[in-house]
Amino acid sequence: xxxxxxKNQVRTLRFLNGEMTQGDLGQKIxxxxxxxxxxxxxxxxxxxxxxxxxxxxxxxxxxEVFQWEAEG
Numbered sequence: 001x002x003x004x005x006x007k008n009q010v011r012t013l014r015f016l017n018g019e020m021t022q023g024d025l026g027q028k029i030x031x032x033x034x035x036x037x038x039x040x041x042x043x044x045x046x047x048x049x050x051x052x053x054x055x056x057x058x059x060x061x062x063x064e065v066f067q068w069e070a071e072g
Contacts, residue, residue: 004070011040013058013065029053 014020022036029050038044039054046054055065 003072004068005042006045007042007067007069008039009065009067010036010054013060017058025054025057028057 010025014022014025021033022040023033026033026036030053031046031050035044035046039046039050051066052062055062058065
């Protein structure tokens with residue numbers, strides 16, 4: 001399997017949804033603000049369940065919120 005990186009649109013979607021804070025989003029899906037910050041920065045990949053919960057908060061399909069970018 002080749003390497004890659006999980007990219008996301010979480011920060012953009014928060015701002016498009018009334019400038020929702022990281023803390024607000026975290027509270028909605030049951031994680032800390034620090035976890036949301038790490039996900040946005042690409043330093044932490046959320047569990048599949050958390051990823052689906054984030055997408056549901058924004059009313060978006062999973063692949064509009066998270067994208068896999070293969071290396072090479």
